[in-house]
Amino acid sequence: MRTTGAKDAVSVLVVEDDETIGRHVAAGLRSHGYAVTWTRTGGSGLTEAARLPIDVVLLDLGLPDMDGIDVARQLRDEHSDVLILILTARSEEIDVIEGLDAGADDYLAKPFSMNVLLARLRAHLRRRPPTPVGPDEPIRIGDLTVDTAARRCHLGDREVDLRPKEFELLAVLARHPGEAVSRESLMAQVWDENWFGPTKTLDVTISSLRRRLETTASAARTPIALPAFTTLRGHGYRLDPPGPLDGD
Known part of the structure; x- marks a missing residue:
């Protein structure tokens, strides 16, 4: 059957x-x-x-x-x-x-x-190691799904409403799970490759993105395996795959 x-x-x-x-x-x-x-x-x-x-x-x-x-x-x-x-x-x-x-x-x-x-x-x-995906295929890390083709983000079965820059920033980090991405690279890919000014806007966007994902995860009826944003002082950020949930 x-x-x-x-x-x-x-x-x-x-x-x-x-x-x-x-x-x-x-x-x-x-x-x-x-x-x-x-x-x-x-x-x-x-x-x-x-x-x-x-x-x-x-x-x-x-x-x-x-x-x-x-x-x-x-x-x-x-x-x-x-x-x-x-x-x-x-x-x-x-x-x-x-x-x-x-x-x-x-x-x-x-x-x-x-x-x-x-x-x-x-x-x-x-x-288990993530399966390599093509440029337009959804990226899955734990219970997070980032669909760059449709510009949609889901945590489990819940869609997360993200602002354009939040989504683009998440997509860049999600394409390199567990890897350090420099501030300069993030600014160039998400904002402007010729950006030479302060990068405080990056920190604000990361903070907002993290808050939106955590709020969605906390509202779920079952535990969510949520990737973690790790701040690398003096360098940039890293999106780390989630560890075991409580009870696993």
């Missing part, structure tokens, strides 16, 4: 033969915006992983047709970038070690809560 999520949603393959657990996990992921494909055997899981663009695999070890450890090993061999989380009733240390050695990124013992699973997913996905 395949459930299609929203455009650009993270694609999750659930390989779980238990009907109750499978439906619960698929429904929970779907309600949080993930695109879900659910299969009940290791063989069908490998087939779906080869057929579809998959970002995450949630893999049960006790499958009816083959051992989940073998499925994890084959998935890792054939899909080096996929995030693999094992979900299983096997909780002995040797099983944990065997699963991780087979290529899994994390291990969650049954029974588990949906909130814990979602938190683990968010934490892992935030720590």
